[in-house]
Amino acid sequence: MYALLFLFVLSTLALAWHALQWRAKRKQRGIFGPWPVKKHRLEDLDPVFIKTEHGSQHGTLASIIGNDGFLGSTSDTEAWILAVLAKKASRMFEFGTCSGRTTYILAVNSAPDAQIHTLTLAPDQKTEYTRTDQDDALATAAALKESQFTRFYYTDTPVAPKVTQIFNDSKQFDESSYHGTCDLIFIDGSHAYSYVVSDTEKAFRMVKPGGLILWHDYKGPRVAAGVFKALNEYSHIHDLMHIAGTTLVAYRAP
Numbered sequence: 529m530y531a532l533l534f535l536f537v538l539s540t541l542a543l544a545w546h547a548l549q550w551r552a553k554r555k556q557r558g559i560f561g562p563w564p565v566k567k568h569r570l571e572d573l574d575p576v577f578i579k580t581e582h583g584s585q586h587g588t589l590a591s592i593i594g595n596d597g598f599l600g601s602t603s604d605t606e607a608w609i610l611a612v613l614a615k616k617a618s619r620m621f622e623f624g625t626c627s628g629r630t631t632y633i634l635a636v637n638s639a640p641d642a643q644i645h646t647l648t649l650a651p652d653q654k655t656e657y658t659r660t661d662q663d664d665a666l667a668t669a670a671a672l673k674e675s676q677f678t679r680f681y682y683t684d685t686p687v688a689p690k691v692t693q694i695f696n697d698s699k700q701f702d703e704s705s706y707h708g709t710c711d712l713i714f715i716d717g718s719h720a721y722s723y724v725v726s727d728t729e730k731a732f733r734m735v736k737p738g739g740l741i742l743w744h745d746y747k748g749p750r751v752a753a754g755v756f757k758a759l760n761e762y763s764h765i766h767d768l769m770h771i772a773g774t775t776l777v778a779y780r781a782p
């Protein structure tokens with residue numbers, strides 16, 4: 529009898545815990561409160577996203593390939609946000625190319641003379657990857673698994689000349705020639721903590737005044753925990769915005 533009661537209490541508690549976790553995930557917040565990077569409306573990122581009486585402005589018309597998260601890529605909403613931002617960016621940098629879907633979207637939507645530089649680990653460079661004790665084994669495994677491409681969405685397309693493909697480990701990549709020059713930087717390489725920190729430090733040096741840095745996959749403490757930890761730490765020293773309804777975090781350089 530007591531055993532049955534005990535089981536009943538235990539399963540009720542487990543159900544309640546799952547419900548709290550589900551609610552926290554749906555609301556993009558912690559179980560016991562908001563996440564450290566404060567949530568902002570998309571309009572706070574750029575005035576082009578301010579709604580008119582009809583909804584989105586004409587300036588937000590953009591082309592994307594719908595792929596919604598396939599192969600660690602962005603959701604379609606995130607892809608649209610990046611596409612719109614690319615329209616007024618002339619020099620862009622992406623950490624983590626993968627299939628090249630975002631690279632292609634940035635290239636297709638930007639001005640004819642815009643340049644997109646994208647960095648990724650080639651399949652034959654996996655031994656260059658350096659893991660630290662702070663890094664989550666799952667994030668490391670995912671980073672290496674995703675390092676499988678040498679041809680990309682943009683390859684052999686009319687926008688290919690706008691893209692500079694760099695194959696290197698991002699910790700070893702020397703970013704000094706980019707210092708203070710980038711309008712838009714997208715950080716979406718390895719999600720292991722030490723890599724997020726290294727890529728972020730480089731991005732802060734590469735962004736130009738008034739430029740934007742965007743990180744992908746701010747998803748809470750259970751998924752992409754390295755991204756969550758690093759960005760929470762940076763939020764104490766920089767004004768970071770978590771864009772509501774997305775996993776994007778943004779920083780506008782002063």
Ligand SMILES: C[S@@+](CC[C@H](N)C(=O)[O-])C[C@H]1O[C@@H](n2cnc3c(N)ncnc32)[C@H](O)[C@@H]1O
Pocket residue numbers: 599600601602622623624625626627628629630631647648649650657671672674675676696697698699716717718723
């Ligand atoms: C999540 S995917 C990027 C998705 C891509 N930005 C998109 O939107 O389609 C992560 C990428 O980071 C790359 N990557 C992982 N570890 C890396 C490293 N140490 N240096 C450079 N690139 C790395 C992987 O090869 C993979 O292409």
